[in-house]
Amino acid sequence: MFELRQATRSFAATLAVDGVDLSIAPGRTTVLIGPSGCGKSTLLRLMIGLLAPTRGTVSFDGVEVNPASAPDLRRRMGYVIQGGGLFPHLTARENVALVAAHLGWERSRIKDRVDELSRLARISEDVWERYPIQISGGQQQRVALLRALMLDPNVLLLDEPLGALDPMVRADLQRELKEVFVTLGKTVVMVTHDMSEAAYFGDIIVLMKEGSIVQSGTFQELDQAPADPFVTRFIRAQQSLTAS
Amino acid sequence: MKTRTALILLVLVVLALVPMSTRFDGPRVGSKKFTESVILGDLVTLLAEQAGVEVLHARELGGTRILFDALRAGEIDVYAEYTGTITQEILAGQGVSDAESARAVLAERGILMSKPLGFNNGYAIGMIETTAARLGIRTISDLGRHPDLVFGFSNEFMDRGDGWPSLKEAYGLPQRNVSGMDHDVAYRQLENGTLQVMEVYTTDADIRYYGIRMLEDDRQHFPRYDAVLLYRADLAEREPAMHAAMLALEGQLSEVEVMALNAQARLKHVPEKKVAADFLQSHFGMEVGTADETVWDRFWTHTREHVELVRLSFLLAVVFGLPLGILAAKRPRAGQVILAAVGIVQTIPALALLVVLIEPAASLGLPSVGAGSAAAICALFLYSLLPIVRNACEGLRGVSLDLRESAEALGLSPWARLRLIELPLASRTILAGLKTGAILNVGFATLGALIGAGGYGQPILTGIRLNDYGLILEGALPAAGMALVVQGIFELLDRLAIPRGLRLARA
Numbered sequence A: 001m002f003e004l005r006q007a008t009r010s011f012a013a014t015l016a017v018d019g020v021d022l023s024i025a026p027g028r029t030t031v032l033i034g035p036s037g038c039g040k041s042t043l044l045r046l047m048i049g050l051l052a053p054t055r056g057t058v059s060f061d062g063v064e065v066n067p068a069s070a071p072d073l074r075r076r077m078g079y080v081i082q083g084g085g086l087f088p089h090l091t092a093r094e095n096v097a098l099v100a101a102h103l104g105w106e107r108s109r110i111k112d113r114v115d116e117l118s119r120l121a122r123i124s125e126d127v128w129e130r131y132p133i134q135i136s137g138g139q140q141q142r143v144a145l146l147r148a149l150m151l152d153p154n155v156l157l158l159d160e161p162l163g164a165l166d167p168m169v170r171a172d173l174q175r176e177l178k179e180v181f182v183t184l185g186k187t188v189v190m191v192t193h194d195m196s197e198a199a200y201f202g203d204i205i206v207l208m209k210e211g212s213i214v215q216s217g218t219f220q221e222l223d224q225a226p227a228d229p230f231v232t233r234f235i236r237a238q239q240s241l242t243a244s
Numbered sequence B: 001m002k003t004r005t006a007l008i009l010l011v012l013v014v015l016a017l018v019p020m021s022t023r024f025d026g027p028r029v030g031s032k033k034f035t036e037s038v039i040l041g042d043l044v045t046l047l048a049e050q051a052g053v054e055v056l057h058a059r060e061l062g063g064t065r066i067l068f069d070a071l072r073a074g075e076i077d078v079y080a081e082y083t084g085t086i087t088q089e090i091l092a093g094q095g096v097s098d099a100e101s102a103r104a105v106l107a108e109r110g111i112l113m114s115k116p117l118g119f120n121n122g123y124a125i126g127m128i129e130t131t132a133a134r135l136g137i138r139t140i141s142d143l144g145r146h147p148d149l150v151f152g153f154s155n156e157f158m159d160r161g162d163g164w165p166s167l168k169e170a171y172g173l174p175q176r177n178v179s180g181m182d183h184d185v186a187y188r189q190l191e192n193g194t195l196q197v198m199e200v201y202t203t204d205a206d207i208r209y210y211g212i213r214m215l216e217d218d219r220q221h222f223p224r225y226d227a228v229l230l231y232r233a234d235l236a237e238r239e240p241a242m243h244a245a246m247l248a249l250e251g252q253l254s255e256v257e258v259m260a261l262n263a264q265a266r267l268k269h270v271p272e273k274k275v276a277a278d279f280l281q282s283h284f285g286m287e288v289g290t291a292d293e294t295v296w297d298r299f300w301t302h303t304r305e306h307v308e309l310v311r312l313s314f315l316l317a318v319v320f321g322l323p324l325g326i327l328a329a330k331r332p333r334a335g336q337v338i339l340a341a342v343g344i345v346q347t348i349p350a351l352a353l354l355v356v357l358i359e360p361a362a363s364l365g366l367p368s369v370g371a372g373s374a375a376a377i378c379a380l381f382l383y384s385l386l387p388i389v390r391n392a393c394e395g396l397r398g399v400s401l402d403l404r405e406s407a408e409a410l411g412l413s414p415w416a417r418l419r420l421i422e423l424p425l426a427s428r429t430i431l432a433g434l435k436t437g438a439i440l441n442v443g444f445a446t447l448g449a450l451i452g453a454g455g456y457g458q459p460i461l462t463g464i465r466l467n468d469y470g471l472i473l474e475g476a477l478p479a480a481g482m483a484l485v486v487q488g489i490f491e492l493l494d495r496l497a498i499p500r501g502l503r504l505a506r507a
């Protein structure tokens, strides 16, 4: 799906992403994890072409992602930014239907698709007609996810989809999300900074530090055969937090 | 949502473009911004009307430059001027020293000059009659015998070429107690005896009011300011009846008569048109009816003129301002230039901007002065650009990076992102800019009266000239009222155009 070759992105003096080589396998869930500021979001932005790499290349299905190709490629990607990014001037339904309507889909086709998505993420009828400010954080995340799924993309790019939620809602939504991924069998790239969440979702976990990949593999591989003391430190730090 | 916005736009455009009045295409009389000139304009107008020609009097258009340019551009066909002004100001630096050579130079430019109307409105030196009689002063030379007299002159007269310095030299005057002050203040000081000698204009109404003796200029120091009519060479051919009728004024007005006319208007607040009609009746035995204009008539006329100025200039400001604001938001470099440019326009004084615009407007064949003046509309357009451009730019720049990124990631084109996401999100700020622009525009439009474009500024300026607070309020109150109405309209528009989701977020 995605092929990154020495992908590098710097902002002035900051090297946000530094020489990343990564390939994303289709049909699997890849989790990007690492401490805050290590470049996870930037890597995701490079993949969808919101940022151009300062060095190296990013390609999707064999096509290089660049300003010329990005608009077309994006139709095949669903992206949810950190925080959801729902448009406050549109209702939940309008948010989800926005692009389809812009592309000229018929009303009935839009309605059928939204109904279908409703069942997928258990959104009640009245929520659809509300504005983002009128619905809860968990519902906002669901709506944002459905907006990304509307055009049935091949790949989902999710930046901390469960970031700012309270633990109960979070646990519910984790289960729901996993169900969706399994049902749809889509390629997913997901960012989190929580190791247990990474272990729960990730077929492959990519651990990053200061813009570079420290190790990538299954949770078992990272836990049992750490490539660097940092890997163990990172896993331990999170476990001790959970324990206390 | 989309259809509603389109509907609003359509209504606004229609309101802005539907003609409210047809343009008058008969002959036009102009007048300067002071009482005597307006009365002379009314005299010409009434005479033409008596001769069966329908004319328009574009009242109080401005100063010499504006009137003469308007005459040359064919915006007006005739106005009253003074020979001194023609030689010293209009034809300054062209070696024209007397009225006859001025006549020839003007004729080459397609402008004809009538014979003198009979009075001289020039400078004179004045004293209270009783004081002058007591001291036995009849001529300016006589002043030489009284070195202790206190002189008070307007600041302009203190340093004019034909003012105090040269007067002193011409007559060898010995007085040392000479100071500059406001002209009206000088009259009051003369009355209470603080000073004994001042300069006057020979037809000032105040001369009679204060009982002033004008000293004889026995060495012919002051140039003559004989009133004449300046008119376009083709007028005789186009409007022979009017041409003949107005020239009946030649040699008919004496200083004393004009002074009395000025006094009627300035001191007794009789409308200029009535003053002119009364003169024609007593002098030529003409039965001239002047329907008394009611306050309401004037209110409607001024409202129409004001709306005319505001609506077109504001529509233009929106049509150009919004795209400029969008461009400024999207292209930071161009943005700096655009914002600086519209900002600088704000700092140009209104009169300067108006005068600068008259020439280009006239050369484009647009009405440059008077009602519906393109120069005034253009100036108002420029003045209302700043809030519109700046708010559009700020509003778009204020859309959060997250939301812009989400829109881009959805695969929407830049144009679709602008239309579907960014403009709606910026709508509150954009509308606030439009509101500010419209209210500023209503206020600034009162300045259109500086070049005779009418509107609520007209009674304000006339009121200032005649020192008539009633008239000033007649313009100021409706202008404030219109600003409130505009504010109300925009509050309604806010409800229609700001998406509901954003209004909820505010609550």
Ligand SMILES: Nc1ncnc2c1ncn2[C@@H]1O[C@H](COP(=O)(O)OP(=O)(O)OP(=O)(O)O)[C@@H](O)[C@H]1O
Binding pocket: A011, A014, A015, A016, A035, A036, A037, A038, A039, A040, A041, A042, A043, A082, A193
């Ligand atoms: N537009 C930008 N301009 C300048 N610096 C940036 C920009 N975007 C990111 N950075 C910097 O690049 C680095 C990586 O940022 P990034 O957002 O990718 O981190 P992250 O891993 O997603 O962090 P978090 O878990 O807190 O979201 C940080 O040091 C950040 O400050």
Ligand SMILES: [Mg+2]
Binding pocket: A040, A041, A042, A082, A159
């Ligand atoms: Mg991030």
